[in-house]
Amino acid sequence: MSAHTMRIDPRQLATLVGSRLCHDLVSPIGAIGNGIELLELSDDFPGLTQTPEMRLIADSVSAAQNRLQSFRIAFGHASSDQSITTAQLKKLLSGMMAHRRIKVDLIAYGTFPHDHIRMVLLATMCLEHALSKGGNVTVRHSETGWKLTADAEETRADTALWAWLDQTETPPQRNPSPSPSEVQFLLLAEAAADCGRALSWELTGRGAGIAF
Known part of the structure; x- marks a missing residue:
């Protein structure tokens, strides 16, 4: 291989891998x-689909499908020339939090760039991490940008993890290496930098917020 061979940016490579994984998982989960649905329509197995075991399978498949749709945007390749409507965003947020103890309210109107919605989903995942015992999230869009707020009886107040959202070279008290379940914090910071968006956050014992 030539020493001058062009190499792909690691961040772009990561999003392409994310897109590929989600794309390949959608088909088999959709088939299940x-x-x-065919079992529910069949007369050969009366009452089967109403058993606790089948309802558990059906609910799990539905939750997986909904999460995958959100993951395709949050962890996949985001193109600035693609757009997402408010109705689509509402469906993505609802699907992401389905079967969780978190209620999401969306206050937004219009159509938005794909890369901005990616940031919204990543920010929602950051708030989800803080609301380990459930709570409420409000996603609001205005002329000044996006603001996501969360409130709960108790939050996971890990400021060292949230410091990854600080857009400085050496933010204080930053976690050395987030776990896979915390990767959304790194991705949100990178997405904000790529979009040229200023990112701010707050975290208290009973609430959290992210704005950009």
């Missing part, structure tokens, strides 16, 4: 969902 279709199979469950």
Whole structure:
């Protein structure tokens, strides 16, 4: 290989891998969902789909499908020339938090760039991490940008983790290496930098907020 061979940016490579994984998982999970629907329509197994075991499978498949749709945007390749409507965003947020103890309210109107919605989903995942015992999240869009706020009886107040959202070279008290379940914090900071968006956050014992 030539020493001058162009190499792909690691961040772009990561988003392409994320897109590929989500794309390849959608089909088999969708097939399982279709199979469950066929069982529900069949007369050969009366009462089968109403058993606790089948309802658990059906609910799990539905939750996986909804999360995958959100993951495709949050962890996949985001193109600035693509757009997402408010109705689509509402469906993505609802699907992401389905079967969780978190209620999401969306206050937004219009159509938004794909890369901005990616930031919204990543920010929602950051708030989800803080609301380990459940709570409420409000996603609001205005002329000044996006503001996401969360409130709960108790939050996971890990300021060292949230310091990854600080857009400085050496933020104080930063976690050395987030776990896989915390990767959204790194990705949100990178996405904000790529979009040229200023990112701010706050975290208290009973609430959290992210704005950009």
